Amino acid sequence: MNAPREPRASGxxxxxxxxxxxxxxxxxxxxxxxxxxxxxxxxxxxxxARAHRFWSARRVPAxxxxxxxxxxxxxxxxxxAAVRAHRGALAWRRTLARQLAERPLDDTWVRVGAGVAAAxxxxxxxxxxxPGLRSLLPMRPVHPDLRAGLDRDAAAQVLRDRAMEVxxxxxxxxxxxxxxxxxxxxxxxxxxxxxxxDLDTVLTEAVAGLGLSRPPSLSVRVRRxxxxx
Numbered sequence: 260m261n262a263p264r265e266p267r268a269s270g271x272x273x274x275x276x277x278x279x280x281x282x283x284x285x286x287x288x289x290x291x292x293x294x295x296x297x298x299x300x301x302x303x304x305x306x307x308a309r310a311h312r313f314w315s316a317r318r319v320p321a322x323x324x325x326x327x328x329x330x331x332x333x334x335x336x337x338x339x340a341a342v343r344a345h346r347g348a349l350a351w352r353r354t355l356a357r358q359l360a361e362r363p364l365d366d367t368w369v370r371v372g373a374g375v376a377a378a379x380x381x382x383x384x385x386x387x388x389x390p391g392l393r394s395l396l397p398m399r400p401v402h403p404d405l406r407a408g409l410d411r412d413a414a415a416q417v418l419r420d421r422a423m424e425v426x427x428x429x430x431x432x433x434x435x436x437x438x439x440x441x442x443x444x445x446x447x448x449x450x451x452x453x454x455x456x457d458l459d460t461v462l463t464e465a466v467a468g469l470g471l472s473r474p475p476s477l478s479v480r481v482r483r484x485x486x487x488x
Contacts, residue, residue: 313408315391324383393437397472411435414469418442421465427454429484440466440475445484455481 338349362369395408415433422431422442427449434441442462446454458479466474 312390312397313392313395313406317386317391320383320386396435396437398470399472409469409471414471415440417469418462418465421461422458425454425457425461428458435475438473438475440477442477442479444479444481446481447484451481451483455479 334349335352338352342348394411396411396414398407398409400406412435415435418435418440419431419433422428422433422444425444427446429445429447431442431444433443440462442458444454444458458481459477462477462479466477
C-alpha cells in the first residue's frame with residue numbers, strides 16, 4: 260500500500276517541505292478535575308444500612324371513610340340549612356337528639372355504640388400507623404434512588420425448589436414470614452439427621468442469595484412420610 264504523498268510548497272525547485280499541522284489540544288471539561296469525562300463517576304451518596312418496609316396506599320379504607328364522612332356531613336349540612344330556612348328539622352335528627360338526651364350512659368345500646376365507635380377508631384389508627392404490604396419483603400439497597408421488594412410467595416417457591424434438590428427429600432412445604440421461614444420436608448430415604456444438615460446448608464445459602472434486607476431465620480423440620488392406609 261502506497262504511503263500518502265506529502266504536500267509540496269509552492270516556489271522554485273523541487274524541495275519538499277512539510278506544512279505545519281495545527282492540532283487542537285484536548286482539555287478536560289470544567290469541573291472534572293482533569294479526569295477522563297468518559298470514565299464512570301462513582302456515586303458519593305451512602306447507601307442506607309437497611310431498607311424500610313413498603314407503605315400501602317390504603318385506598319379501600321380511605322375510600323370507605325371518605326364516602327361515610329361525605330354522606331353524614333352532607334345530611335347534617337342539609338338539615339341545618341333547612342332549619343335556617345325556617346323549615347322543620349328532619350325526623351331522624353329530632354329522634355337522635357331525643358335519644359341522646361333521654362338515654363342514660365349505662366344503657367346497653369349506648370355502650371354498644373361506644374364500643375363500635377372505639378373499635379372503628381382503633382382500626383383506623385392501626386391502618387394509619389402501620390405500613391402494610393406484609394407480603395412484600397424489602398431487599399438490600401443497591402442504589403440510593405432504587406428500592407426493590409420480593410414477594411413472600413416467590414421467596415417460598417425459591418426455597419422450596421432448592422430444598423427439593425437435596426438428596427432424600429420427597430416433598431417440601433415452605434412458608435416465609437417477615438422474620439422466619441418455616442420448612443417442612445418429608446424424607447423417604449437417608450438418615451433424617453443427614454437430610455436435615457444438608458437442608459440447613461442449602462437453604463442458608465439460598466436465603467442469603469435472595470438479597471433481602473433482613474433475611475429470615477430458618478426453621479427446618481424433617482420427618483418420614485406417614486404410612487398409607
